[in-house]
Amino acid sequence: xxxxxxxxIVFVMVVGLWAGSSTTGYAQTADPTPTPxxxxxxxxxxxxxSQVTFLxxxxxxxxxxxxxxxxxxxxxxxxxxxxxxxxxxxLDLSSSYTxxxxxxxxxxxxxxxxxxxxxxxxxxxxxxxxxxxxxxxLPPEALVSPRSDGRHELLLFLDAAIDCEYDHSTSLIxxxxxxxxxxxxxxxxxxxxxxxxxxxxxxxxxxPVTAAVIVPDNPTAGELQAAxxxxxxxxxxxxxxLPMTLxxxxxxxxxxxxxxxxxxxxxxxxxxALFAQLSLPAAFQxxxxxxxxxxxxxxxxxxxxxxxxxxxxxxxxxxxxxVNKAAQAVSSGVIRTNAAPNLAVxxxxxxxxxxxxxPVNRTLGELGYDVITLGGSGISSSEIRFYIPPGQxxxxxxxxxxxxxxxxxxxxxxxxxxxxxxxxxxGSARISAETTTAGKARVTIPAYAVRPGINRMVFLAxxxxxxxxxxxxxNRLWLSISPNSMLHIPLVPAEPIITSLQNLGAYPLNFxxxxxxxxxxxxxxxQDAAAWNTAVQLAADLGRRSYGTLVEVGAAFADALPEDFxxxxxxxxxxxxADLPLIAELNPALPAPFENGSNIATERSQQVxxxxxxxxxxxxxxxxxxxxxxxxxxxxxxxxxxxxxxxxGNALVTAALRGQLGGDFAVVRDLQIxxxxxxxxMRTADLSTTLVPPAESLVTPAPxxxxxxxxxxxxxxxxxxxxxxxxxxxxxxxxxxSALRKKA
Numbered sequence: 041x042x043x044x045x046x047x048x049i050v051f052v053m054v055v056g057l058w059a060g061s062s063t064t065g066y067a068q069t070a071d072p073t074p075t076p077x078x079x080x081x082x083x084x085x086x087x088x089x090s091q092v093t094f095l096x097x098x099x100x101x102x103x104x105x106x107x108x109x110x111x112x113x114x115x116x117x118x119x120x121x122x123x124x125x126x127x128x129x130x131l132d133l134s135s136s137y138t139x140x141x142x143x144x145x146x147x148x149x150x151x152x153x154x155x156x157x158x159x160x161x162x163x164x165x166x167x168x169x170x171x172x173x174x175x176x177x178l179p180p181e182a183l184v185s186p187r188s189d190g191r192h193e194l195l196l197f198l199d200a201a202i203d204c205e206y207d208h209s210t211s212l213i214x215x216x217x218x219x220x221x222x223x224x225x226x227x228x229x230x231x232x233x234x235x236x237x238x239x240x241x242x243x244x245x246x247x248p249v250t251a252a253v254i255v256p257d258n259p260t261a262g263e264l265q266a267a268x269x270x271x272x273x274x275x276x277x278x279x280x281x282l283p284m285t286l287x288x289x290x291x292x293x294x295x296x297x298x299x300x301x302x303x304x305x306x307x308x309x310x311x312x313a314l315f316a317q318l319s320l321p322a323a324f325q326x327x328x329x330x331x332x333x334x335x336x337x338x339x340x341x342x343x344x345x346x347x348x349x350x351x352x353x354x355x356x357x358x359x360x361x362x363v364n365k366a367a368q369a370v371s372s373g374v375i376r377t378n379a380a381p382n383l384a385v386x387x388x389x390x391x392x393x394x395x396x397x398x399p400v401n402r403t404l405g406e407l408g409y410d411v412i413t414l415g416g417s418g419i420s421s422s423e424i425r426f427y428i429p430p431g432q433x434x435x436x437x438x439x440x441x442x443x444x445x446x447x448x449x450x451x452x453x454x455x456x457x458x459x460x461x462x463x464x465x466x467g468s469a470r471i472s473a474e475t476t477t478a479g480k481a482r483v484t485i486p487a488y489a490v491r492p493g494i495n496r497m498v499f500l501a502x503x504x505x506x507x508x509x510x511x512x513x514x515n516r517l518w519l520s521i522s523p524n525s526m527l528h529i530p531l532v533p534a535e536p537i538i539t540s541l542q543n544l545g546a547y548p549l550n551f552x553x554x555x556x557x558x559x560x561x562x563x564x565x566x567q568d569a570a571a572w573n574t575a576v577q578l579a580a581d582l583g584r585r586s587y588g589t590l591v592e593v594g595a596a597f598a599d600a601l602p603e604d605f606x607x608x609x610x611x612x613x614x615x616x617x618a619d620l621p622l623i624a625e626l627n628p629a630l631p632a633p634f635e636n637g638s639n640i641a642t643e644r645s646q647q648v649x650x651x652x653x654x655x656x657x658x659x660x661x662x663x664x665x666x667x668x669x670x671x672x673x674x675x676x677x678x679x680x681x682x683x684x685x686x687x688x689g690n691a692l693v694t695a696a697l698r699g700q701l702g703g704d705f706a707v708v709r710d711l712q713i714x715x716x717x718x719x720x721x722m723r724t725a726d727l728s729t730t731l732v733p734p735a736e737s738l739v740t741p742a743p744x745x746x747x748x749x750x751x752x753x754x755x756x757x758x759x760x761x762x763x764x765x766x767x768x769x770x771x772x773x774x775x776x777x778s779a780l781r782k783k784a
Contacts (some may be wrong), residue, residue, distance in 0.1 A: 658686070
């Protein structure tokens with residue numbers, strides 16, 4: 041009996057310990073230890089008047105390693121700047137070294153050469169370890185750019201020859217908070233329409249440039265069409281890098297006036313109060329512009345009376361047709377000026393636009409470039425620019441023949457030349473012993489990489505020495521591109537591309553089928569400035585993707601859609617459904633119709649429906665064939681509120697969001713997008729977006745890890761504990777009875 045009792049006690053203890061040990065690995069139920077957050081990059085501090093950080097220029101923290109390494113930083117300044125003495129470079133550095141032998145010196149034993157625009161400014165001994173901020177004055181002679189594109193270049197060269205002499209390793213981190221300070225004066229913007237998009241758009245990191253498109257209060261459909269045409273043209277000329285906001289005249293506040301370049305688009309008599317505040321070459325008087333005939337469009341540029349740094353572009357006329365003539369002239373980017381360089385009178389679109397003839401073959405010398413020399417250890421680059429006329433495209437027969445030579449001191453196995461076109465890599469060339477005397481490389485130029493207007497080709501040389509310790513002067517590492525290098529780009533007139541838009545993920549195909557966007561029309565509400573502004577964002581994005589000589593996008597109100605728009609154009613509806621009477625006609629064809637005047641879509645293809653709170657903001661993207669012509673597409677950029685309409689538009693123009701689209705229907709809530717396809721028998725996604733998160737939540741937070749109790753995670757645990765308790769009780773009873781019997 042005693043042995044049985046001991047065995048039972050041991051068995052119960054083992055079971056109890058095993059059951060108890062299974063609870064030790066669960067999540068904390070209260071006050072969990074916080075997980076360290078990932079390090080975030082410090083925010084760039086940008087003083088638009090004179091300073092720009094390395095981060096703003098696209099440089100993050102950069103590690104330079106000995107014995108030799110370098111960093112090049114390039115920047116452009118606004119065209120109206122005149123640089124003044126007192127320029128500086130502030131370097132935020134972290135210096136360190138490691139060594140296996142005791143060396144008797146202070147700091148790292150290395151130095152940093154600072155060169156600005158090919159002028160050696162200073163050589164800094166790295167006589168410290170750890171973090172340090174240094175401010176380096178730039179002499180006046182260093183403020184003159186030697187580059188053909190006018191950009192300035194800062195070169196930081198780490199010279200750590202000590203790493204070659206000893207068992208020693210040097211490291212230097214150049215922080216992204218480093219900055220360049222360029223005190224300056226400004227000159228009045230040059231008012232010349234032939235230089236568009238200058239001075240409105242400038243490719244400079246110093247000044248965040250924005251523009252406001254001002255239309256009359258209660259604009260006509262023709263005036264909105266002109267505004268969309270201007271937006272599309274500016275989007276094409278700037279690669280959609282100029283943020284634009286459309287506002288009615290009543291919203292043209294002093295804050296808007298001071299902060300933006302201004303496009304005034306509308307009939308002369310409807311914007312006359314604003315025109316009276318401007319100094320125009322063709323003054324507005326007596327209800328018309330001086331010297332402008334009835335039916336003619338007029339484009340004028342004036343200095344902004346509200347900001348000395350900005351200009352006002354007037355796009356006007358005495359009728360909707362005249363305003364649209366002026367708008368199309370602006371969208372072309374090639375304007376014939378009148379008696380003054382800031383005035384153009386448009387009588388006929390064809391005579392207003394000159395398309396230059398571009399030769400098929402152009403050498404770099406003919407483009408204005410001399411020998412291009414790339415040098416130093418690591419990556420160095422140089423850019424050339426060439427022009428492609430609007431309305432012209434190339435085929436896959438285009439190429440660039442590069443004639444180059446290079447130093448014999450480079451490591452041929454680890455060095456090379458890469459060619460980029462408009463930020464896309466298009467080819468590369470090997471470096472060898474043969475190329476030291478006469479290197480030749482032909483790089484194919486793909487048609488998709490060429491765009492109308494200014495194209496940027498960048499040559500990047502990655503040069504590494506045979507032995508990093510054999511030559512301190514890394515200027516002996518070089519690659520030179522001859523001005524005899526030739527671009528071969530045959531051009532043909534752009535023709536419409538017939539495509540079938542199958543799903544939202546293929547946007548904007550179909551809507552860019554016409555080179556001039558003539559196959560597209562926007563359908564808008566009569567009273568919704570927020571929807572008009574969303575249409576401007578879409579037009580600018582489509583303009584960036586167009587390749588015609590100008591922009592011919594259409595616009596109409598939803599209650600007065602012209603018959604030719606139905607027949608000949610793909611439609612983009614923008615707004616709240618209740619404000620778009622055309623929705624009622626389209627409902628049978630829409631993936632998710634809007635019934636009984638509701639602004640909430642009926643997701644009839646979904647098996648689970650949810651009740652939504654009143655006033656909830658949702659954006660909708662819906663794609664369907666036009667019910668009157670199945671060869672034409674209808675795209676709905678809709679929302680339950682104006683905020684929802686904005687979200688839907690952002691999903692199309694923001695690359696990171698557009699990549700989430702698919703099917704023929706999408707629900708958008710700020711950055712959250714879920715798509716489905718009503719044409720499939722099985723859903724491609726569960727549209728649970730209709731289960732709306734709290735209104736104050738703009739970005740969907742990462743779901744918290746649920747706290748799971750042991751009983752929830754292992755359902756057998758509670759019965760095991762109960763059984764263990766029963767066994768323990770039985771053991772105790774048996775032990776007590778056994779003891780009582782012995783006493784008896």
